[in-house]
Amino acid sequence: MDKLVDIALFLNREIDNIFGNADPDSEKKQSLGGKPRLGPAGLDLHYANIILQIDSIVARSSSMPPNARDMLYQNLPPNIKFSLRSKIQSFHVKEQLTVTEIKAEMEKTLQWLVPVATITAKAHHGFGWVGEWANAGSESNRKSIVSADVIQIETLHHADKQKSEAYILELVLWLNYLVAQSKATSNGGRLRSLLKSPDCSSLDSVDRV
Numbered sequence: 001m002d003k004l005v006d007i008a009l010f011l012n013r014e015i016d017n018i019f020g021n022a023d024p025d026s027e028k029k030q031s032l033g034g035k036p037r038l039g040p041a042g043l044d045l046h047y048a049n050i051i052l053q054i055d056s057i058v059a060r061s062s063s064m065p066p067n068a069r070d071m072l073y074q075n076l077p078p079n080i081k082f083s084l085r086s087k088i089q090s091f092h093v094k095e096q097l098t099v100t101e102i103k104a105e106m107e108k109t110l111q112w113l114v115p116v117a118t119i120t121a122k123a124h125h126g127f128g129w130v131g132e133w134a135n136a137g138s139e140s141n142r143k144s145i146v147s148a149d150v151i152q153i154e155t156l157h158h159a160d161k162q163k164s165e166a167y168i169l170e171l172v173l174w175l176n177y178l179v180a181q182s183k184a185t186s187n188g189g190r191l192r193s194l195l196k197s198p199d200c201s202s203l204d205s206v207d208r209v
Helices: 007-019 026-033 044-059 068-075 078-090 099-125 130-136 145-152 161-186
Strands: none
Touching: 044 068, 044 099, 044 161, 068 161, 078 161, 099 161
């Protein structure tokens, strides 16, 4: 989690929750001056679903539904789509990798990112944040804010938006390479160009020639 979450910011919030904050505008100033976070921006569930989609495609790269990558592409935020179109032209590996090797490379990120995304999705599809209940409930409930935030820090709520998008973009680039290599392997041929045109409208068009 240290890859995405600024622990110092979390601790500062915890101190404010426990001991109070002398400056009522402090949190607002901190939010405006700090890095954008997925939770406050309302993007944590959306990004979690994208990560889970990627993981699902990786697991079924040889037998995935035809529209799986199109659905993933449509769910990508506009700025990631924009970056993808330029990054995919310069994406390359030093030597051609097998499907197993590509999956192993992606697993380095997925092995810690997918559990966080899973917890995020479960939290949203459950009964909502306990912290929200605590703020609206009794004094005894408000004392549970600390434990509620511990749950949040296990999710994408406090995740840095820019870093999260960088990880997703990298995974999508590797995913396109994985699917292209899977097709080449199943067809008994060599890996062909990963790019159809700079203005491709879907991931499915990226690896076709």
